[in-house]
Amino acid sequence: MLTWKTLLLQDSASPLMEQLSFFHDHTLMILVIITVLVGQLMIMLFFNQFIHRYLLEGQIIEIIWTILPAITLIFIAIPSLRLIYILDEINNPMITIKTIGHQWYWSYEYTDFKNIEFDSYMIPMNEMKNFNFRLLDVDNRIVIPYESQIRMLITAADVIHSWTIPSLGVKIDATPGRLNQISFSINRTGLFYGQCSEICGANHSFMPIVIESISPNYFIKWISKMIEI
Amino acid sequence: MPLAAAALKLEDLKTAPFDPRFPNTNQTRYCYQSYVDYHRCQKIRGQNYAPCDYFKKVFHSICPNAWVERWDQQREDGTFPGNI
Numbered sequence: 001m002l003t004w005k006t007l008l009l010q011d012s013a014s015p016l017m018e019q020l021s022f023f024h025d026h027t028l029m030i031l032v033i034i035t036v037l038v039g040q041l042m043i044m045l046f047f048n049q050f051i052h053r054y055l056l057e058g059q060i061i062e063i064i065w066t067i068l069p070a071i072t073l074i075f076i077a078i079p080s081l082r083l084i085y086i087l088d089e090i091n092n093p094m095i096t097i098k099t100i101g102h103q104w105y106w107s108y109e110y111t112d113f114k115n116i117e118f119d120s121y122m123i124p125m126n127e128m129k130n131f132n133f134r135l136l137d138v139d140n141r142i143v144i145p146y147e148s149q150i151r152m153l154i155t156a157a158d159v160i161h162s163w164t165i166p167s168l169g170v171k172i173d174a175t176p177g178r179l180n181q182i183s184f185s186i187n188r189t190g191l192f193y194g195q196c197s198e199i200c201g202a203n204h205s206f207m208p209i210v211i212e213s214i215s216p217n218y219f220i221k222w223i224s225k226m227i228e229i
Numbered sequence: 230m231p232l233a234a235a236a237l238k239l240e241d242l243k244t245a246p247f248d249p250r251f252p253n254t255n256q257t258r259y260c261y262q263s264y265v266d267y268h269r270c271q272k273i274r275g276q277n278y279a280p281c282d283y284f285k286k287v288f289h290s291i292c293p294n295a296w297v298e299r300w301d302q303q304r305e306d307g308t309f310p311g312n313i
Contacts, residue, residue: 096244096290111289112244179256
């Protein structure tokens with residue numbers, strides 16, 4: 001979850017987000033090196049008294065500063081492409097969960113066994129308990145077994161929404177009339193928070209997403225309870 | 230009912246498999262095709278032909294309930310656009 005002073009990415013809770021974090025750090029390292037190098041060159045050029053007698057027609061240095069950035073870009077492009085294809089990979093999922101974006105709440109459907117449907121509304125401030133997070137907690141969380149492949153199918157009923165859990169590296173648009181699929185698995189138990197990420201109207205800021213990740217055995221118990229209701 | 234629910238086991242967790250016809254993010258067609266296939270299968274083979282149930286399981290897993298309800302209504306009214 002995002003708290004105060006979280007300036008960088010959130011802690012990852014899925015293998016994909018782990019890879020994304022590594023890629024972020026790798027790219028940032030290259031960026032810092034380039035910034036320092038260029039900064040140092042500029043400072044040096046500004047603050048010296050030298051006069052360059054052969055300023056023009058420097059073939060060799062031109063070749064070097066054309067080829068070097070190209071090579072640097074390859075070091076960013078190859079891991080980036082690798083990641084893009086890994087993110088698209090669909091492993092055989094264990095359960096399918098459907099998410100439908102509404103103005104302004106999310107509803108969820110588990111229909112692999114029996115038909116389980118529920119809406120997930122934000123808890124308003126006047127009903128909040130002391131342990132609730134303001135603008136982030138919901139009345140019905142999505143319950144998901146950890147270390148299992150989940151297929152998330154996302155659509156919307158009215159306008160475009162976007163379903164996001166940053167610590168799982170998941171963000172996908174909910175488009176009316178279209179079913180979008182994303183698959184992920186969670187490394188550990190816990191609560192994972194996200195918010196609608198596509199401006200969808202007046203209460204866009206007040207339709208958060210909460211995942212409750214539990215062990216598969218407890219998930220079975222939860223499903224059984226939900227079927228009884 | 231509670232007895233049946235308690236009998237649910239981890240092995241029972243099964244869902245529609247990956248379908249190589251629909252390898253992309255967009256799964257709209259997987260849902261629609263399974264729905265059409267189920268009803269076409271029932272029309273050809275009759276109501277109690279067990280292999281048809283595969284499509285039923287798939288479209289129940291993939292399709293949002295609202296879509297299925299709307300299509301059921303359209304089939305009843307005879308306005309369903311698909312070829313069943």
